[in-house]
Amino acid sequence: MFLQTVPALSADTGLTVRLRQDAPIPLDAELVCRPGEVLALVGPSGSGKSTVLRSVAGLYQPGAGMVTCDGRAWFDAARKVCLAPQRREVGMVFQSYALFPHMTALGNVMAAMGHMTETERRKRALDLLAKVHLDGLEDRYPAALSGGQQQRVAVARALARDPKVLLLDEPFSAVDRATRQRLYVELAELRRELKMPTLLVTHDLEEAAILADTLCILHRGKTLQTGAPMDVKTRPDTVAVARLVDIRNIFEGVVLGHDEGEGVTYLGWQGHTFSSRLRPEFPLSAKVSWCIPASHVLLHPPNRPSRGDAENPVEGVITDMLALGETVRVEVAIGTCGASIVMPVLLHVAQRNGLKPGAEVTLTLRAEGIHLLKED
Amino acid sequence: MDWMALRLSLSLGAWTIAILLPVGIVIGRWLAWRSFRGKGLVESLLALPLVLPPTVLGYYLLVSMGARSPVGRWFEAATGHGLVFSFTGLVIASVLINLPFAIQPMQRAFEAIPRDVREAAACCGMSPWRAMLRVELPLAWPGILTALVLSFAHTLGEFGVVLMVGGSIPGETKTIAIAIYDRVQAFDDHAAGVMSAFLLLFSLLTIGLSYVLTNRARVIR
Numbered sequence: 001m002f003l004q005t006v007p008a009l010s011a012d013t014g015l016t017v018r019l020r021q022d023a024p025i026p027l028d029a030e031l032v033c034r035p036g037e038v039l040a041l042v043g044p045s046g047s048g049k050s051t052v053l054r055s056v057a058g059l060y061q062p063g064a065g066m067v068t069c070d071g072r073a074w075f076d077a078a079r080k081v082c083l084a085p086q087r088r089e090v091g092m093v094f095q096s097y098a099l100f101p102h103m104t105a106l107g108n109v110m111a112a113m114g115h116m117t118e119t120e121r122r123k124r125a126l127d128l129l130a131k132v133h134l135d136g137l138e139d140r141y142p143a144a145l146s147g148g149q150q151q152r153v154a155v156a157r158a159l160a161r162d163p164k165v166l167l168l169d170e171p172f173s174a175v176d177r178a179t180r181q182r183l184y185v186e187l188a189e190l191r192r193e194l195k196m197p198t199l200l201v202t203h204d205l206e207e208a209a210i211l212a213d214t215l216c217i218l219h220r221g222k223t224l225q226t227g228a229p230m231d232v233k234t235r236p237d238t239v240a241v242a243r244l245v246d247i248r249n250i251f252e253g254v255v256l257g258h259d260e261g262e263g264v265t266y267l268g269w270q271g272h273t274f275s276s277r278l279r280p281e282f283p284l285s286a287k288v289s290w291c292i293p294a295s296h297v298l299l300h301p302p303n304r305p306s307r308g309d310a311e312n313p314v315e316g317v318i319t320d321m322l323a324l325g326e327t328v329r330v331e332v333a334i335g336t337c338g339a340s341i342v343m344p345v346l347l348h349v350a351q352r353n354g355l356k357p358g359a360e361v362t363l364t365l366r367a368e369g370i371h372l373l374k375e376d
Numbered sequence: 377m378d379w380m381a382l383r384l385s386l387s388l389g390a391w392t393i394a395i396l397l398p399v400g401i402v403i404g405r406w407l408a409w410r411s412f413r414g415k416g417l418v419e420s421l422l423a424l425p426l427v428l429p430p431t432v433l434g435y436y437l438l439v440s441m442g443a444r445s446p447v448g449r450w451f452e453a454a455t456g457h458g459l460v461f462s463f464t465g466l467v468i469a470s471v472l473i474n475l476p477f478a479i480q481p482m483q484r485a486f487e488a489i490p491r492d493v494r495e496a497a498a499c500c501g502m503s504p505w506r507a508m509l510r511v512e513l514p515l516a517w518p519g520i521l522t523a524l525v526l527s528f529a530h531t532l533g534e535f536g537v538v539l540m541v542g543g544s545i546p547g548e549t550k551t552i553a554i555a556i557y558d559r560v561q562a563f564d565d566h567a568a569g570v571m572s573a574f575l576l577l578f579s580l581l582t583i584g585l586s587y588v589l590t591n592r593a594r595v596i597r
Contacts, residue, residue, distance in 0.1 A: 059495050085498040092499040098492035102514045111510065112500035161501055 012071035015165050015197040017056060021063030025051050027221040029065075033165075033197035033214070040200045040208035040229070041216050043244065048221035049201040050095075053167050056199065057092050058085035069164050069197075091158030092167040096174060097150045099142040105129060105153045106138040112160035128156040133186065148179040155190070166198040172207060184210055205233065205245060217241050234293050234369065240376045242291045248342045250291045250373070255282045267370065270335040274312045276370035289373040296369020297343040299330075299353065300362035312365040316341065318357050323347065332361060341365075377570050380547055381555035388463070388551060389531040392470040393524045396478040399471070400523055404482030405512070409494075423480070425473045434540025437469045441541070461543045466551075469541040473534065474527040481526065485519020486512065518590035525586040529579050 014034040019027045029052050033039040041049045054060035056067055058074065061082055067075040074083045091112075099108050109125035116124065129138055132152035142150055151171055158166060172180045188211060191198065202208050208215050209229040216226040217236075224244070225237045236242040242250050253269035263278045267290060282288055300313065316332035319340060327344045334341060341363060345355065355361070407419060425433055441459040442448045451459040459465040489512060497507035513520070535553045542549030544558065552571055559568035 057495075057499055059498070085495070086501050086503060089501075090499055092496070094492045094496060096490070096492055098490065098496035100493065100496070100511055100515075111497075111502070114501050114506065157496075157500065 014070070015056065015199070016068045017052065017065075019052060019055055019062045019065035019067075021065075025221060027051065027055075027062050027065075029218065029221060029223045031216050031223055031226060033199060035197055036195055037214060038191060038198045038200055038212045039214045039216055039226075040202055040212035041218050042202055042205060042208045043218035044203060047218045049203075049218055050169055051221070052218065053092075053169050053199060053201050056088075056165065057090045057167055058083055058088045089161060089164040090167055091161055091163030091165070093151070093154045093158045093169065093171045095170040097142075097154040097171075099150055099153055099157070101142050104139050104141055105134060105145065105149075105156075108142070108153055109156045109160045112157050125156070125160060128160055129153070131190070132156045146179075147175040148183060151175060151183060152186070155187070159194075164196055166194065166196055168198065168200045170201055170203070172202070172204075180207075187211060205229075209233065217244050219244055234296075235371050236291065237374055238376045239289050239291075239373050242373055247291045247293050249294065249297065250289060251339055253288055253290050255284055255286050255288055255372075257284060264367070265372065267372070270314075270337070270339060272312070272314055274365060274370055275367045276372065277368060279372045282372055289375075291371050291373055292341075292365055292369045294343045296366040297341055298364040298366065299343070299345055299349070299355075300364055312367060312370070314341070314363045314365060316361060316363060318355060318359045318361060321350070321355065321357055328355070330355060332363060377567065377574070378550075378552065378555040378559075381550050381552045382571075382574070384463075384547065384550060385532050385552040388466055388470055389528040391467045392474055392531045393478075393528050395467070395471050396474055396527050397520070397524065399475075400478035400482045401513075401520065404479050404523075405486045405508075407479070407483045408486035423476045426476045430473070430534070430536025431540060433473060434469070434537040437465075437472065437537065437541050441465055441468065460541055461545060461549060463542075463548055466538060466542040466549050469537050470531050470534065473537050474530055477526040477530050478523045481519045481523040482516065485516035485522075488519070489515050521586050521589055525582050529582055532575060532578070 014032065014037070017029060017031050019029045021027045025048055027048055029048070031039060031041075041052060043049050051060055055062050055075070061075070062077070064077040065075070066073060066077065069088070073079065073081045074088050075081060100111060103111060106122070106125050106129065109128055110121045113121040113124060126135075126138065129135060132155055134149060134152050134156070137145065137149060142153065145153065151174075154171070172183055175183065184207070191211075200208065200212055212229055214226060215229040215232045217224045217232060219240060225232055225241045232241070233245050236245055236247065239250060251269060253267045256266040256268045256273060258265050258278060258280050260278065260280065264275045265277065265279045265282065267274045267276050267288070269290070276290070314334055316334040318330060319333045320331040322329040326347050328347055328350045330343055330345050330350070332341050332343070333339070343363070403422070407415065438460055439445065440447060441451075443452060443458050443460070448459050459468070493511065493515070494507065497511045502510060532551075533553055534551070535557065538549065538551050538554060542551075544550045544554050550558075552575060556568050556571045556575075559565075559571065
């Protein structure tokens with residue numbers, strides 16, 4: 001599955017990673033990151049995201065596999081090649097930033113430019129600090145900088161070495177929400193100038209979707225699915241990926257038929273027949289797991305008839321409503337076998353429509369949102 | 377005031393910390409970041425001088441460095457004079473009894489450097505040697521300074537081991553602590569008082585200086 005979505009691993013530009021080991025941290029990861037691309041490694045805590053990143057940096061040596069950058073082997077277990085971090089030309093932003101506390105902002109950036117003369121280092125460090133909007137704060141020590149400013153110093157320091165690969169290990173986890181939003185914009189601006197592959201480790205799907213070109217879902221050290229963020233979020237390959245991208249509406253149905261002319265696969269569930277995107281690879285009458293992201297479940301306005309089967313109307317009873325700020329998480333029981341669909345509804349919409357537990361409602365399951373899942 | 381004894385004590389302290397500086401850095405750094413089988417045993421052995429009575433330690437040093445011991449015989453063959461009751465023997469004994477005073481603060485100082493800061497140094501392209509000079513030592517130096525001050529002050533005040541290994545040979549092994557004891561034995565309270573007051577003042581000054589410097593280092597961070 002994975003190999004269909006990424007080019008061959010022998011690419012001679014960009015970063016290719018293939019890691020295998022059983023213990024102490026299980027790893028079965030494959031990924032390719034092209035020059036200029038931002039690839040987000042997303043997974044829950046303990047999924048091995050940071051280990052993959054550290055393996056690329058040379059801070060961790062896995063049992064087997066290889067890491068190549070622009071065709072050069074940084075790590076190749078079979079040939080017993082494992083370059084030290086100093087020789088890998090990576091720029092790394094650590095989760096805690098790991099700034100040198102006894103050096104000023106300028107000193108921190110200059111410390112990563114051991115290969116240049118003092119004058120060159122100073123000039124380039126000042127340029128980099130200006131680029132991350134820190135001009136005027138060059139002489140401050142890290143303790144006198146805010147979290148956001150420290151993160152910017154860390155980014156400038158990571159870029160100072162002219163790295164072949166940029167590695168970002170949860171770089172936004174230690175700042176407040178407002179600062180994070182601002183840093184997203186700055187990083188998005190900065191990345192237009194960056195020509196190297198960038199690996200971003202995060203557990204935040206939204207963050208990954210904002211910043212990355214490619215999303216790679218990692219679970220227990222294994223890369224499960226790689227693709228465009230929207231594709232992975234709305235069309236997960238398997239039930240496991242669907243759960244990891246936080247899709248709650250996962251059910252079991254039966255494949256009723258395929259209509260290649262219409263581009264539709266018919267799915268039976270709870271006595272309903274739904275149309276969904278054509279997936280001829282699923283055999284007829286087979287039991288199949290399917291999912292629908294909450295964003296594709298719509299509340300039918302009451303007293304308005306359904307416009308037809310294409311909208312996949314489903315009747316149900318509201319069993320639970322939970323206010324979460326400006327939205328309400330509404331749980332609707334469908335049929336009699338305990339299945340329920342969860343959807344967010346804006347608070348004012350819920351109030352206007354008089355939604356309350358026990359109320360009967362009709363939902364629309366948008367055909368483009370219904371997605372059949374393969375076995376794990 | 378026995379100036380000769382004072383000079384000898386200062387010289388012994390200087391030699392002791394000059395040897396313990398590199399030794400402490402290497403061992404302290406190694407213990408701080410490496411985990412290996414038997415690490416607890418190594419740490420216990422290095423901490424032993426803290427709890428062992430100085431006379432016991434002195435006795436074993438006397439036996440192991442004496443003219444009948446292999447070390448003593450080798451030293452005598454090589455230099456023409458014995459190891460015990462000599463300044464060199466005193467320096468060796470002083471280094472050994474000060475190992476915990478030097479290593480433990482240095483080990484704690486290296487342990488306090490976050491792992492990711494050390495890794496950041498590597499990711500910045502610094503060689504291990506450069507990372508040590510530019511990052512590790514500057515961050516660990518308050519601990520290193522404390523270690524040196526403690527060792528130096530402890531050397532000035534050491535009595536039991538010095539007496540066992542060095543005796544009390546003026547100009548060779550008679551340190552100020554032993555001179556004070558000598559003066560008290562000779563009912564020369566004035567000289568003993570002056571030397572004691574001097575040691576008290578000196579100890580206070582060095583400890584105070586190390587606190588000031590350590591605090592200043594913390595303020596910067």
